[in-house]
Structure formats: structure tokens, C-alpha cells
Amino acid sequence: MDRFVAIRLTVNGEPVEARVDARLHLVDFLREQLDLTGSHVGCEHGVCGACTIRVNGEIVRGCLMLAAQCDGAEVWTIEGLTETGEIAALQEAFVARNALQCGFCTPGMLVAAAELLRREPRPSRERIRDWLGGNYCRCTGYHAIVDAVEQAAAALHGAPAE
Amino acid sequence: MTGSPLSEIDRPNSYIGRSVPRPNARRLVAGRGAYVDDLRLPRMAHVAFLRSPHAHARILAIHAEEARRAPGVIRVVTGRELAAHCTPWVGVLHHLKGLKSAPQHAMAVDRACWQGEPVCAVVARSRAEAEDAAALIRVDWEELPAVTDMETALDPATPVIHPDLGDNLAFRREHVGGDPDAAFADPEAVVVEATFHTGRHTGVCLEGRSILADWNPAEERLTVYQSTQAPHMMQTVFARHLGLREGQVRVVCKDVGGSYGIKVHVYPDEVATAALSKMLGRPVKFVADRIEGMVSDIHARDHRLRARAAVRRDGTLLAMEVDDLTGIGPYSVYPRTSAVEGNQVVNLCGGPYVLKGYRAKTTVVFQNKTPTCQYRAVGHPIATAVTEGLVDLAAEAIGMDPAEIRRRNLIPDDAYPCTSLSGMRFEALSHHKCLARLLEMMDYERLRAEQAELRKHGIHRGIGLACFIELTNPSPFMYGIGGARISAMDGATVRLDPDGSLAVASGVTEQGQGTEAILAQIAATAVGVPVERVRVVTGDTEVTPYGGGTWASRGAGIGGEAMLQAGLALKEGILAVAGAMLQARPETLDIRGGVVVDRASGAERLPLEELGRVVYFRGDTLPRDLPRELVATRHWTPKEYPFCFTNGAQASYLEVDVETGFVRLLGHWCVEDCGTVINPMLVEEQIRGGVVQGIGGALFEHCVYSPEGQLLSGSLADYLVPMSGEMPDIHVGHVETPTRESALGAKGAGEAGTAGAPAAVQNAINDALRPFGARVLAQPFTPARILAALGRI
Ligand code: FES
Numbered sequence A: 001m002d003r004f005v006a007i008r009l010t011v012n013g014e015p016v017e018a019r020v021d022a023r024l025h026l027v028d029f030l031r032e033q034l035d036l037t038g039s040h041v042g043c044e045h046g047v048c049g050a051c052t053i054r055v056n057g058e059i060v061r062g063c064l065m066l067a068a069q070c071d072g073a074e075v076w077t078i079e080g081l082t083e084t085g086e087i088a089a090l091q092e093a094f095v096a097r098n099a100l101q102c103g104f105c106t107p108g109m110l111v112a113a114a115e116l117l118r119r120e121p122r123p124s125r126e127r128i129r130d131w132l133g134g135n136y137c138r139c140t141g142y143h144a145i146v147d148a149v150e151q152a153a154a155a156l157h158g159a160p161a162e
Numbered sequence B: 001m002t003g004s005p006l007s008e009i010d011r012p013n014s015y016i017g018r019s020v021p022r023p024n025a026r027r028l029v030a031g032r033g034a035y036v037d038d039l040r041l042p043r044m045a046h047v048a049f050l051r052s053p054h055a056h057a058r059i060l061a062i063h064a065e066e067a068r069r070a071p072g073v074i075r076v077v078t079g080r081e082l083a084a085h086c087t088p089w090v091g092v093l094h095h096l097k098g099l100k101s102a103p104q105h106a107m108a109v110d111r112a113c114w115q116g117e118p119v120c121a122v123v124a125r126s127r128a129e130a131e132d133a134a135a136l137i138r139v140d141w142e143e144l145p146a147v148t149d150m151e152t153a154l155d156p157a158t159p160v161i162h163p164d165l166g167d168n169l170a171f172r173r174e175h176v177g178g179d180p181d182a183a184f185a186d187p188e189a190v191v192v193e194a195t196f197h198t199g200r201h202t203g204v205c206l207e208g209r210s211i212l213a214d215w216n217p218a219e220e221r222l223t224v225y226q227s228t229q230a231p232h233m234m235q236t237v238f239a240r241h242l243g244l245r246e247g248q249v250r251v252v253c254k255d256v257g258g259s260y261g262i263k264v265h266v267y268p269d270e271v272a273t274a275a276l277s278k279m280l281g282r283p284v285k286f287v288a289d290r291i292e293g294m295v296s297d298i299h300a301r302d303h304r305l306r307a308r309a310a311v312r313r314d315g316t317l318l319a320m321e322v323d324d325l326t327g328i329g330p331y332s333v334y335p336r337t338s339a340v341e342g343n344q345v346v347n348l349c350g351g352p353y354v355l356k357g358y359r360a361k362t363t364v365v366f367q368n369k370t371p372t373c374q375y376r377a378v379g380h381p382i383a384t385a386v387t388e389g390l391v392d393l394a395a396e397a398i399g400m401d402p403a404e405i406r407r408r409n410l411i412p413d414d415a416y417p418c419t420s421l422s423g424m425r426f427e428a429l430s431h432h433k434c435l436a437r438l439l440e441m442m443d444y445e446r447l448r449a450e451q452a453e454l455r456k457h458g459i460h461r462g463i464g465l466a467c468f469i470e471l472t473n474p475s476p477f478m479y480g481i482g483g484a485r486i487s488a489m490d491g492a493t494v495r496l497d498p499d500g501s502l503a504v505a506s507g508v509t510e511q512g513q514g515t516e517a518i519l520a521q522i523a524a525t526a527v528g529v530p531v532e533r534v535r536v537v538t539g540d541t542e543v544t545p546y547g548g549g550t551w552a553s554r555g556a557g558i559g560g561e562a563m564l565q566a567g568l569a570l571k572e573g574i575l576a577v578a579g580a581m582l583q584a585r586p587e588t589l590d591i592r593g594g595v596v597v598d599r600a601s602g603a604e605r606l607p608l609e610e611l612g613r614v615v616y617f618r619g620d621t622l623p624r625d626l627p628r629e630l631v632a633t634r635h636w637t638p639k640e641y642p643f644c645f646t647n648g649a650q651a652s653y654l655e656v657d658v659e660t661g662f663v664r665l666l667g668h669w670c671v672e673d674c675g676t677v678i679n680p681m682l683v684e685e686q687i688r689g690g691v692v693q694g695i696g697g698a699l700f701e702h703c704v705y706s707p708e709g710q711l712l713s714g715s716l717a718d719y720l721v722p723m724s725g726e727m728p729d730i731h732v733g734h735v736e737t738p739t740r741e742s743a744l745g746a747k748g749a750g751e752a753g754t755a756g757a758p759a760a761v762q763n764a765i766n767d768a769l770r771p772f773g774a775r776v777l778a779q780p781f782t783p784a785r786i787l788a789a790l791g792r793i
């Protein structure tokens, strides 16, 4: 059996063709072969969320998906989401509120938070905590992250409903 | 020339005390960080380590032929082969009397002493190929008995891990202050006693330890990109153990994905990576994955403490006694040693209180588990859990409110300077102010009323208080006097460029705390320029002044003061030139907002970019003998006190489900006094992050071992870390008592959160359990332990 698989996909809006080792994780493919080092690897077993990326409109863990599964997929990483401006309000709020320290969890945290705000414009603090419950951050203690997501939601959609 | 130095930070447009956002944050939110694993060099190879599967075993033979032939493999190197290129080390400090340890190699030579010790290295084109090949190596092992229980480590029947050392005792220290025996014999004394455990846990930096070492044989220079807190210390270590001069080694530390003390130690696999690069003459990268991080990052806080306290019925605390036992793994970690944590417990217990007698002992023993060493707030969470646990037990024994007993016994705010019975010298602390502010912020009386009301409905909430001290800004008394080349001094350079901007460099490092932000704020304030015009360089031994790096909350206190002094010196140089250009006496001028102004009227006289243009490009127009130095470097180290101390108070409010044993955190408060607050937002975030790290140890995190020394909690599915869903909002308040040792007055804020949080949570849980006569004192306070205490399982 051939260990290598040919895939065609779009990554951050650009077409990509590659032959990938069948065992290669999506996040390793992005980091090692496409030099998209903004997605991070924190555990490689699906717990920490540092590798969170968007595939076909859904957020996934880049360490739990194989690159070979991405034939025909549309992949967005922190780099692309930054360039399109789609997550600018969140990024602004994270900087203003200092919702990051070392920044290693941040790309995954932003991709996950963006998905929440896409689905629910005005989440409560509890809902934000719950939604981000699969993204580990060792530095911040989460409080500032929750504040920043709240602030971004307010900036995008006005103050939360009572 | 400008009055008292303190006025320099209170001047117009001062950035001290302002929540300025961090300049490097924008890059990180855009995914443009430069962590070690993001770096690629031409001809870069990757190393994977075969690690010992046994806690203690002799290596009889290593069969690596198949691995050597595997695809992509460049070299397979055994511990014995590596030892020819890399000398071993011994983690001792001379001032810790009696501390002993055995020589430790970068990879095990004859014998592995813990599960996870590196045994053989495979260098290959890719990490995946290196791991594939490592899996093909066969080792003939002879298993040896493993010493895992610290309680029996010193028993005559227990095998001695390093026979040359004679026994399994690494270090022992006993300290007596005042007259504890008389205090315990006081006829009015009520004595409470208990045994506390703090669970062995570890740092779990989201970014694994990582290093990219690049030996250039043509230049005979080693450049090491490393995720570290102490680049200059590592420069020394690589030079010393690879047979190089320090000047041949450059350590570059770009973005660091979390450290918390984990990345300030010398790790065998990292030194091996540097040695492999030198052997191969090409760059070699090593990044610890999660599971190898769990067995090879330092662990910490594996302590058992028997403790007692004497209190009079009127609430006067008389004495405390603590007998600490800690297991540190098979080696004392180099170069900071693994005796410091136990030593800190002796130094810190009882610290916030006026006592008549104090006795503390620590016994530090070897075992066949992952080595332990300094992790955020070294020893403080342990000492605080014991001290504050005893205070609550004393309050309970005499029927006094926990806030009241603290008020009666905390060192009065006007009693400073003073020295604790453990010999710690306090310059100025503010326990009473902090406690009062804490109780007000949390609305203590209201919470007590709510607690009583809910109890009637079968809802069991608890309130826990914890007062603490935190040791910061260590002088050479911490490591230097023990013979370690760990700088207690740090330097800062401030340079005015022709465009009127500042380029500044510092020996302290950034790992996300906001070091670079506060250095920019200080430089901007000292010189008088807008903070946006300051660029900061840290983390490169080639271009920054020499320094110790960032640990023990020293970045602001030591690095910050050096930056302040360098900025003031540069300002003096600028004003000398400006005086000549403007025909004015320098002392009549000032710099504000990047413009030289008339000091009295504030009238603008000369933009710095104009001064820069003239000095750099038209020096011919200036008086011939005018000094025109637009760079200043200053160094600073604490001299009057061996350590600075900060203090604070924390509170936890939580609910215990007595059916399931689950703890729900409802709120957490912390008031700390870190001296001058340079950036309130950054201080608060340091506190919050630290609190959650403390809560992690109190409730979830535990390195669990089998009796054979196998780590059973090696993945994040088994080793639980705090996630956002379980964490409460954390409310932070400040009290400011600046240190007078420095002009800046900053004491440091990195560890206060971690120091007090476990004690607050412990006391809150026990407060909730009090009506049941139940109590938990062994961290982590898991549902199973709580149910066991309740007698339900
Ligand atoms: S690296 Fe994918 S979840 Fe941790």
C-alpha cells in the first residue's frame, strides 16, 4: 500500500496540492509543509485545543485529523483569518484586555472564540467559559479571555441582552 | 539635579502605574510568534530520545543496528558515546550545608534512575523518522529495586540509589527561632496539630521544552535557540559541559510558550541536543512532546508535613512547628538544586505572624521518580497551606472567626523593619491593609450570612482565607554564594536613535508576563518619550547586557530598576547635548513626550529627532569637546536585603457537593502588595494566572506513580489541569508599599497568586465541611478524598 496520498485543498483561500504521508496530522502538515506556524501543538492527543483550526466551516483539532482526510477541504488557520479581518474584533479585544500572556494558546483560543461568536452573538460569561472549556491556557487563568470575548461580542453586536 | 529619584517616576507623562497594552501582543494574536519549534535552519536535523521505561534499571546492552539503518537516520548516539563529548554535573550549592547529589549525565550511561531518563538519541531528517528509528532500538535491561516511597527512603532496609553517597538523604535542615518549647508548654496554650500533603505536580507549559542548537564548526561557535528563562545561565552551562568558552556560545530566546519556573533548569535532553549538534556540525532540534514532558519536565511540591501550633484562648498565636519531608527524584537538579523548595518551607512557614517560638525541619530524600525542582512560587504554596491551615485549626479550636484570629496575629503594619523567627528580614509589609481590603472587596460579612442561610437548606459553602508572604528579587544570597553562576544582577541599555526613538535591551526575559511592556514603560518614563517609540530587545546573550533572566519575580524589581537607571543616565546625556545646542543650562531643561522642553514652563525647545540628526550627522556643528554619548548602560542588584518580600491575602468562596464530593468555585479574591505597580493590568493578570495555577495543584493536578515508579498520569487525559469552565472570576486589589532599596520601588508580582491560592481553597473546603466534622489536608482535594473525609466511601 502506498504510504503517500495526493490531496488538493484550499488553505486560507489559496489552492494547495500535496503528497502527504498517510499518518501526517493536519496540524503538522500546515506547520511543517506549508510553514503556517501560527497553529500550535500542545498535546497531540486532542485535549489542549492549541491546534484548533477551521475545516469546512467547522472547528477541528488539527492533531486529531489527518492531512490525508483533507482532500477537497477548505482550511482556515489563524494566518488566513487574520488577513481577511474576520477575527479583528476578537484580536483587538485580546490585545486591549491582555487576554494572552505567552500567546501559545491564543491562535487556537481565537479560532474557537470566533466560532462561538458566529453562532451566538451575545454569549454569557458562563457560556463563554463553557465553550472554551476545551482550550487549555496555563498563563491567564481564563478571566481575561472571558472578558475579551465579551468585549468583542459587545463591539460586534452591541451590549448583551439582559 | 532633579530632586529625589522617586520623583522621576511620578513626572509628567509618566507611564508608571498605567495599563499600557503590551507591544508584542499584536504579533502573537496574529499567529506570528517565533517559538523554537517555528524556527527552521538549513540542514536542520531532529532528535528523538529513547527513554528508560523503568524507574531504576541497569543498561546491559543497547542494540541499535536496525535503528541506524532506518530511513532518514543520521546518527544514533548512546549515553556512553555522548559522555565523551559532554561532562556530567552535580546539582549542589555550597551554602546549603550538607546537600549532596550524584554526577548526572546528559544521557544515562550505565543505569537509568527514573522512568523517562534519556538513554539513547536518534538524530534524523525528521522527528517522525527519528521516533520510528528509536522504536527499533532494543535495550537489555536489568531491573533494579525502585525507591519510590519517601517515607521509607531512609530506612536501613531501603536500597541506596547512589551507593557512593552512603544513603538516600540529599539534605536536611532544622531551624529554631525563639523558644518553641516554652510556647508549647504555656499553661494557657491550646495545641492543634495535623499532617498536610501537597501533591507532586508539574508545570505543563503549553509549549513543550524546546531547543534548536546550531554548532558552526567554521566559526567554532554554538548558537542555541532555546525556550528558556535564563539565557546567560544556559550560556555558561553549555560552555562548561561542552568544553567551550562562554564567548563561544550564544543563547537566543525568542517567544517562550509559558515557563513558570519549568524552563529555568538544566535538562539532560537539552544539553544532549547541543552536544549532538556539536558532534554532527549541523543544527539539531528537540521539542519535548507532552508525554515526554510529563516524565522529564521537573516536578515539584511532593511534600508531607507534620505540623502543630499553639494558641491561647484569647486568640494569641504562640508557636508553630513544622516537620517537612520531600522526595526529589534521583538527582538534585542542576544548578539551582532540589533542596531549595524544602529550604523555603523552613524559611517561610509562619511568616506573616508574630510568634514566640518556631521550629521547622526539612528532610530531602532521593527516590526513583522524575526529579523535582523550583516551580512557580517555590515552597510558598506549601508553607502557606500549612501555616494558614494551622491558623484555621487554631481558630476552630478556640471558636474564633478566621478573619479575627488573623487580625490579632498578623505582624502589625507599623512594626517594620523586622525579622521573622525563621530569620527572614522584612523591610516593609502591609498584612493588615491587605486583609482589610480583601474582606471589604469580598464583602466577608455578607458571604458569612449567605453561607449560614444556605446551610439551613443543605447547601454547603465555605470561605477560606490565606495571608502570605512572597520572596522576590533575590540577591547573590540565593544562588551566587553557593557557587552557581546565576546572576543576581541585571543590566539595561538605552540608546537614542537619530529619529528620536529608543532602542533598549535588558538581561531579563519575556515569557508572556509583559516584561518587555514594563521595560518600555520604564524607559519611556525615565527618558521622557512616548512609549510607542521604545523598542525592546531581550533574550539574546550576544546583544543584551548580562543578567540572570526572569525568575523569582525579579523582572520588574531588578531588570526594571536597571532600566530606570539607564534611562535616567541617557536623559542626562541628552540634556547635556541639548544644553549646548540651546545655550541653556541642562538642569533648566527636561524631556517630555519626545521633546526637550523648558523645565519650568514646559515650552517646547527641541524635538529629539532634531537632536539626533545633529549629533549623528552634523556633529561638526557642536562644540568640539562636548560629550555626545547617546547610549547608557546601568546595572542593578539588591544589596541591602538578601531578598525582597511582598505580601498579600487571598480568599476563596466555594460550594462542596457532599453527595459527589465535587467542589464548585464561586469566587476568588486576591489583594497583593508588590510595591510600585508599573502596569496594573499586567500585575492583575500575573495574579490571576498564578491563582489558577495554585488552584490546579489544590484541586486537580497530581503526578501519580505506581509502587514500581511508573508515572500513571502521563497524558492530559489523566493529569487534569484547570480549564475555563471550572475556574471562577478572580478579583484583584492592590496595596502599594514600594521598596526603598530601589528608586522604582517594584517588588515583583509573578508568584503571589500561586503562593496563596491552594491555602485559600483548602481552608474554604474545610470551612464547608466543618458541620460534618470532616477535613481534608492532602492535595489535590479530589472528590474521592472529600467523600472519604465525609465517611461516604
Ligand atoms: S495539540 Fe491538538 S488538542 Fe492539543
Ligand code: FES
Binding pocket: A099, A100, A101, A102, A103, A104, A105, A106, A136, A137, A138, A139, A140, B206, B257, B258, B512
Ligand atoms: S497565554 Fe500562555 S498558554 Fe495561554
